[in-house]
Amino acid sequence: MRKNGRVTSEPANPPAPARPARLIATDLDGTLLRDDKSLSERTVAALAAAETAGIEVFFVTGRPARWMHVVSDHVHGHGLAICGNGAAVVDLQGGPGNHRFVKIRALSREASLTVVDALRTAVPGTSFAVERTGGIHHELTYPPLHLDPAASIAPAEKLLAADSDVADQPVLKLLAYHPELAPDAFLRVAREAIGDRADVTRSSPTALLEISGAGVSKASTLALCCAERGIGPDEVVAFGDMPNDVEMLTWAGASYAMGNAHPDVIAAASGRTVANNDDGVAIVVERLVAERLGGRAVQGSTPDESA
Structure with a gap:
């Protein structure tokens, strides 16, 4: 129904462990x-x-x-x-x-930079956020989708720099947003571009991807x-x-x-x-x-x- x-209503024959x-x-x-x-x-x-x-x-x-x-x-x-x-x-x-x-x-710094480069090439117009253990950092063009103030705003490459003020905080995931693509289409293109270098998924109704370390x-x-x-x-x-x-x-x-x-x-x-x-x-x-x-x-x- x-x-x-x-x-x-529940299925007539729900599964049991x-x-x-x-x-x-x-x-x-x-x-x-x-x-x-x-x-x-x-x-x-x-x-x-x-x-x-x-x-x-x-x-x-x-x-x-x-x-x-x-x-x-x-x-x-x-x-x-x-x-x-x-x-x-x-x-x-x-x-x-x-x-x-x-x-x-964690998602390594090297893998993070590789992902950013791959998506910038495959899907121009993509903007990024970096989720670290201490908070979120994002690019100027990344939309504030939640009421979650950024700890800093800069290009992804700078946010991931080895000399960043928060370089000691592990990267938990990258977020990639595109203002025009449909969510599932963005996911398909991103998975093809990134391959096995990281895990890519989505949970938002918008074209917002969540990128974790390979196998995570x-x-x-x-x-x-x-x-x-x-x-x-x-x-x-x-x-x-x-x-x-x-x-x-x-x-x-x-x-x-x-x-x-x-x-x-x-x-x-x-x-x-x-x-x-x-x-x-x-x-x-x-x-x-x-x-x-x-x-x-x-x-x-x-x-x-x-x-």
Whole structure:
């Protein structure tokens, strides 16, 4: 069933992990968060119930650590998040503004400069931002897409210079913006131009690309974190809505595309839930917790909301 063009009911036969779920990996924007960037009471309760039942919850996002205040009050235990599309694992337990980097998978200066040169040649008119552990730096022509003041404004080559004032801060990702190309077209051209020198993805509705080190993605960093805990992919349930979630959804034993998801995400996931504004993640998590508790209902669910 659809409402306003979005799926509003779960699939008849939703997937289940091959083994009982031990970890939930969820994207934030367009997935766990509503469009107004809030967390519903139902979602907060479902995540808390999962942690109480012994299922770890990992927030896996393209956001930088400094934007994690939206969930830092709801970490319920481990307090870890994978940020920057896998470039950093962050401990959120200190609260907003007090995060700690646990793991960093940086994009090297040399690779960054190679990417900038390749995209300037292949797609004239591209502007860049450099996301470092201490903040964002961007070119004058790069649009301020978020209320996030730049630490400095200069050409990308200068921002990446070895003698930069912030050269000691690792580069987590580059952002590349084009004012005219369609988002998916820009992604295709950029991947062809860059090849295997870096990982390129997107999560914005605009022509904004996110570029990480080669082999760095939500999936690869999640796999590292799970291996450290003795958790296999068949014990992971993942949720996402945009192309930067595709690898994670493919890697996880069970995965859900949101009702508002990009077509590539729907194709990659093993199942589908309702849209982010309709508590799509919470509906599935409530069922996972009920299964773990032997069929007992989770507070907050009703027969017409959870299968």
